[in-house]
Amino acid sequence: MISTKLTWKVSVIGEPGAGKSSLISRMAYDSDSISASMRGLIRKRVSIQHDGENRTVEVLFQEINGFSGAESLLSSSNAVIIVVDITKPMDLNELGKFVHFVSNFGKSPLVFIAGSKLDRRYEAQIWESDFDPMKNNGNVKIYMVSSKMPDTVKTMLNDVSLNLLKRTMERR
Template identity: 30%
Template sequence: MMAQKLIWKVTVTGKKNSGKSSIVSEAVYSTATPINSKGFVRKKVNINFMSSEYDIDLLFLEMPYETLNEKFLSKSTFVLLVVDITDTESLQDAREFLSEYNDEMEIFIIATKADMRYASQFWEPEISQLADEYGVVYFIYSNRDDFSSILKEIIGYALAKIYNPGK
């Protein structure tokens, strides 16, 4: 059986200094050291889902919340909405983003800087409440963690949504 080939655009957005570059670097290169990318960064993944094999080219585009471009955003397969647990404003920005775009696209919240819990201004109860309110999935991430397991889970959710839209 041949693998189905897909190309997905993934927009990574959030407030300035929330950890967007680290998320892209971790997802693509397995390093938390931010890369300086202008434009798309590609990651090839192969995944089995519901007895089918998929070769997916993930095209990551980092788009700061302050410079959101609706044209690019609307063509995303899914959005990683990055919130920084050490900055209450990023949670407010996430709420605004979700209220504006949640009906239009698949959004996942990535709460970053979990290794700085001692400096957190909000934590899982607030993130969970926001996710429940908008019916989105969230992940709490520290750059000491392996992002590939989170990415696999996100891809699984996206495939399930695409191939089981009623669920």
């Protein structure tokens, strides 16, 4: 049994309008409404079931607007969720380079890609299969989510938390 308190910093990064704030609001407050109080680090207690034990951890969400100049903000992140608006075209080669950069950055945070605005999939410009080249031999996980579809975000948050717990236990 792990007896120490666990706190993880999860950076949520993406271009303006990608859905970062709504995604954080759904993860932290179970709402897709963006609160004016969402400044700085947003705290959320998460309960994780692993190896027959229930573990409560604290997750600190940090929103990062845009990819350029993000290095200093990513430095202490345990995980990075890269949010991509699937309804807007994007240079996937540049995204792949950023995914590679983040995967090898600092203390090598876990990397997740969240294709956002799944509720508007009929307008999609990017499909889940477009992200396949970025999976980096299974080290990068892909999720198709929408803050308006709570189960998609809950599934992602549970998986991010479980992967962070497994990594923490492996390093002990």
